[in-house]
Amino acid sequence: xxxxxxxxxxxxxxxxxxxxxxxxxxxxxxxxxxxxxxxxxxxxxxxxxxxxxxxxxxxxxxxxxxxxxxxxxxxxxxxxxxxxxxxxxxxxxxxxxxxxxxxxxxxxxxxxxxxxxxxxxxxxxxxxxxxxxxxxxxxxxxxxxxxxxxxxxxxxxxxxxxxxxxxxxxxxxxxxxxxxxxxxxxxxxxxxxxxxxxxxxxxxxxxxxxxxxxxxxxxxxxxxxxxxxxxxxxxxxxxxxxxxxxxxxxxxxxxxxxxxxxxxxxxxxxxxxxxxxxxxxxxxxxxxxxxxxxxxxxxxxxxxxxxxxxxxxxxxxxxxxxxxxxxxxxxxxxxxxxxxxxxxxxxxxxxxxxxxxxxxxxxxxxxxxxxxxxxxxxxxxxxxxxxxxxxxxx
Amino acid sequence: xxxxxxxxxxxxxxxxxxxxxxxxxxxxxxxxxxxxxxxxxxxxxxxxxxxxxxxxxxxxxxxxxxxxxxxxxxxxxxxxxxxxxxxxxxxxxxxxxxxxxxxxxxxxxxxxxxxxxxxxxxxxxxxxxxxxxxxxxxxxxxxxxxxxxxxxxxxxxxxxxxxxxxxxxxxxxxxxxxxxxxxxxxxxxxxxxxxxxxxxxxxxxxxxxxxxxxxxxxxxxxxxxxxxxxxxxxxxxxxxxxxxxxxxxxxxxxxxxxxxxxxxxxxxxxxxxxxxxxxxxxxxxxxxxxxxxxxxxxxxxxxxxxxxxxxxxxxxxxxxxxxxxxxxxxxxxxxxxxxxxxxxxxxxxxxxxxxxxxxxxxxxxxxxxxxxxxxxxxxxxxxxxxxxxxxxxx
Numbered sequence: 001x002x003x004x005x006x007x008x009x010x011x012x013x014x015x016x017x018x019x020x021x022x023x024x025x026x027x028x029x030x031x032x033x034x035x036x037x038x039x040x041x042x043x044x045x046x047x048x049x050x051x052x053x054x055x056x057x058x059x060x061x062x063x064x065x066x067x068x069x070x071x072x073x074x075x076x077x078x079x080x081x082x083x084x085x086x087x088x089x090x091x092x093x094x095x096x097x098x099x100x101x102x103x104x105x106x107x108x109x110x111x112x113x114x115x116x117x118x119x120x121x122x123x124x125x126x127x128x129x130x131x132x133x134x135x136x137x138x139x140x141x142x143x144x145x146x147x148x149x150x151x152x153x154x155x156x157x158x159x160x161x162x163x164x165x166x167x168x169x170x171x172x173x174x175x176x177x178x179x180x181x182x183x184x185x186x187x188x189x190x191x192x193x194x195x196x197x198x199x200x201x202x203x204x205x206x207x208x209x210x211x212x213x214x215x216x217x218x219x220x221x222x223x224x225x226x227x228x229x230x231x232x233x234x235x236x237x238x239x240x241x242x243x244x245x246x247x248x249x250x251x252x253x254x255x256x257x258x259x260x261x262x263x264x265x266x267x268x269x270x271x272x273x274x275x276x277x278x279x280x281x282x283x284x285x286x287x288x289x290x291x292x293x294x295x296x297x298x299x300x301x302x303x304x305x306x307x308x309x310x311x312x313x314x315x316x317x318x319x320x321x322x323x324x325x326x327x328x329x330x331x332x333x334x335x336x337x338x339x340x341x342x343x344x345x346x347x348x349x350x351x352x353x354x355x356x357x358x359x360x361x362x363x364x365x366x367x368x369x370x371x372x373x374x375x376x377x378x379x380x381x382x383x384x385x386x387x388x389x390x391x392x393x394x
Numbered sequence: 395x396x397x398x399x400x401x402x403x404x405x406x407x408x409x410x411x412x413x414x415x416x417x418x419x420x421x422x423x424x425x426x427x428x429x430x431x432x433x434x435x436x437x438x439x440x441x442x443x444x445x446x447x448x449x450x451x452x453x454x455x456x457x458x459x460x461x462x463x464x465x466x467x468x469x470x471x472x473x474x475x476x477x478x479x480x481x482x483x484x485x486x487x488x489x490x491x492x493x494x495x496x497x498x499x500x501x502x503x504x505x506x507x508x509x510x511x512x513x514x515x516x517x518x519x520x521x522x523x524x525x526x527x528x529x530x531x532x533x534x535x536x537x538x539x540x541x542x543x544x545x546x547x548x549x550x551x552x553x554x555x556x557x558x559x560x561x562x563x564x565x566x567x568x569x570x571x572x573x574x575x576x577x578x579x580x581x582x583x584x585x586x587x588x589x590x591x592x593x594x595x596x597x598x599x600x601x602x603x604x605x606x607x608x609x610x611x612x613x614x615x616x617x618x619x620x621x622x623x624x625x626x627x628x629x630x631x632x633x634x635x636x637x638x639x640x641x642x643x644x645x646x647x648x649x650x651x652x653x654x655x656x657x658x659x660x661x662x663x664x665x666x667x668x669x670x671x672x673x674x675x676x677x678x679x680x681x682x683x684x685x686x687x688x689x690x691x692x693x694x695x696x697x698x699x700x701x702x703x704x705x706x707x708x709x710x711x712x713x714x715x716x717x718x719x720x721x722x723x724x725x726x727x728x729x730x731x732x733x734x735x736x737x738x739x740x741x742x743x744x745x746x747x748x749x750x751x752x753x754x755x756x757x758x759x760x761x762x763x764x765x766x767x768x769x770x771x772x773x774x775x776x777x778x779x780x781x782x783x784x785x786x787x788x
Binding site: 038039067075321333337355356 | 433434436438439457461462466475476477728731734740741743744746748752
């Protein structure tokens with residue numbers, strides 16, 4: 001039985017609505033996936049995230065491998081039990097993080113990562129795997145396709161991602177080509193490890209690489225589909241600008257429509273509001289991104305204001321005496337509780353941690369509502385008008 | 395009608411259980427009062443605090459006066475509406491904070507305050523009031539009995555505290571004596587302001603000072619009772635050691651039993667677990683303290699372990715692989731949710747903000763449960779055995 005049951009398709013785009021079956025319940029798609037990088041959705045409890053309607057969160061193999069370690073989490077019953085999350089978990093393979101240390105600031109910039117490049121360092125990238133220094137204690141550590149699979153099995157992830165090399169866009173085409181080919185060899189090793197260790201209940205997604213080169217992206221999409229993986233993730237550098245990123249995704253999903261129309265598709269690390277809308281139109285089923293939770297922790301609310309990239313920075317003077325809620329009619333605890341922008345201005349300027357908690361709840365409510373609207377519009381056949389309304393801030 | 399309706403008294407001690415009637419509902423006493431210093435219970439939403447059973451929180455006139463200001467909060471409908479709290483609010487007068495700037499580190503140490511002494515500074519303490527520099531922007535500000543009353547009226551506090559001078563214990567007796575007398579003159583000015591401005595629905599508590607001197611404490615208790623205030627708070631330096639602090643409280647409540655047995659009594663800034671138990675025995679009705687919330691934010695859980703001052707520091711190696719919950723059978727979201735000490739060890743060591751949120755919920759659950767047990771024991775006539783059990787960590 002395929003993992004994804006598609007229940008509706010938009011005739012004008014590649015958008016589809018579906019239900020993704022995992023070992024920890026069903027996930028309505030298209031879905032946004034909040035980050036639980038180190039085993040917690042920052043500032044929130046697991047039941048709070050479930051109450052917002054989320055069915056899938058993303059844990060990070062690289063960070064959890066370094067601390068507290070896969071063995072410890074396995075001995076405590078796996079990541080679900082460790083973090084008290086009853087829903088599904090997808091785990092990043094560690095490839096992105098480990099290569100961020102070597103490739104430097106571009107990927108850092110794109111994903112807003114800080115601290116890894118500076119504190120850890122790559123010691124060697126070889127065909128076998130990658131040796132690097134832990135950013136926690138400076139110890140020498142090693143990740144390979146096999147160790148990544150083993151750690152993700154210890155975590156008992158529901159959706160396992162292949163260990164890949166995440167190539168940035170500022171390297172030469174030759175590097176991207178060689179790197180993408182290695183990613184394909186590593187994909188085969190990941191699948192072999194899984195066959196030998198019979199990790200039957202989890203789904204396995206290969207990762208499409210190929211940089212910003214159409215032919216390499218097409219070749220990578222073909223190679224990934226041919227591997228027989230359960231689902232396809234689109235990763236790597238997706239370009240310097242939004243238009244380029246959308247084009248890179250377009251190349252892959254165009255091929256996927258042809259080669260693997262029923263398999264689930266995840267877009268890695270992308271989640272600005274306009275990117276979510278466009279990504280759904282391009283046929284993506286799930287997205288993960290730090291944006292909503294990170295913005296919340298840093299005093300910014302998501303609001304229907306496309307001109308300001310859907311952002312309201314609450315520390316600005318404009319909010320000082322503003323009696324309005326963040327969004328009129330929003331069901332989140334902050335807005336439904338009658339809290340004003342003025343209150344958030346005060347909390348953010350005073351450094352009160354309750355602001356991060358409430359704004360994280362608000363931002364995840366905003367994104368959950370957006371995804372639910374997109375899904376309903378696909379089912380109802382109204383995606384074009386709904387997407388236009390969203391892009392107009394309605 | 396008196397504010398406090400006493401429903402049971404312990405025959406062997408001064409402990410009593412009661413119901414305190416405020417403009418925002420009834421408060422079952424003895425009660426612990428969580429801090430909402432700058433208008434939020436840090437890391438928590440107001441409904442979360444209410445769900446733990448709390449009916450009264452403490453806002454801070456000094457901090458809210460400096461930011462965002464009493465006028466702004468009044469224009470937004472008062473502090474309850476500003477922070478989304480439907481229960482009762484008691485507001486500190488600002489006396490403690492303003493004098494902490496002048497008196498230096500002793501009071502800071504006792505209450506664990508940091509940053510005020512260094513960043514703000516007292517410019518002048520005069521009979522009329524106190525001029526000081528704001529720790530926020532360095533501007534010159536002024537607080538007096540009248541301005542404190544006016545700000546607390548703007549906040550629409552349910553329980554207003556008199557503006558007092560909080561004398562530390564390292565000053566000479568002569569200073570303490572003169573300071574206590576000035577506190578009494580300021581008490582009279584506070585009451586006069588309230589009469590002239592007809593703030594009818596709020597309760598007003600005078601503050602007993604007198605340092606560590608029995609005769610001054612007795613005289614201050616008498617003067618405060620004689621003022622006709624609705625309730626009595628015990629403030630100031632309560633001594634260098636626990637035994638001395640308990641003695642200082644003992645002097646006051648002994649006099650209060652004689653002079654004002656029906657009026658509610660609040661003990662300012664005290665709330666270690668053993669102090670709460672002793673304070674209840676000494677006849678205190680309510681307590682405020684930063685301890686449970688601050689410990690939670692800094693990775694320490696309250697547990698029934700008197701030998702370690704009821705503390706479990708979760709960053710220690712002992713918790714690294716500990717599968718047990720913080721407390722077996724605890725109803726808080728962390729323990730009821732099946733989270734292990736090992737998970738908290740990981741979260742605290744990784745600096746994950748969810749730890750502060752969950753540990754604050756746990757610690758406030760612990761203290762709420764303790765206070766409910768003490769209250770039930772007074773009603774049931776079992777306080778002696780219950781207090782003994784608590785002191786033994788049961």
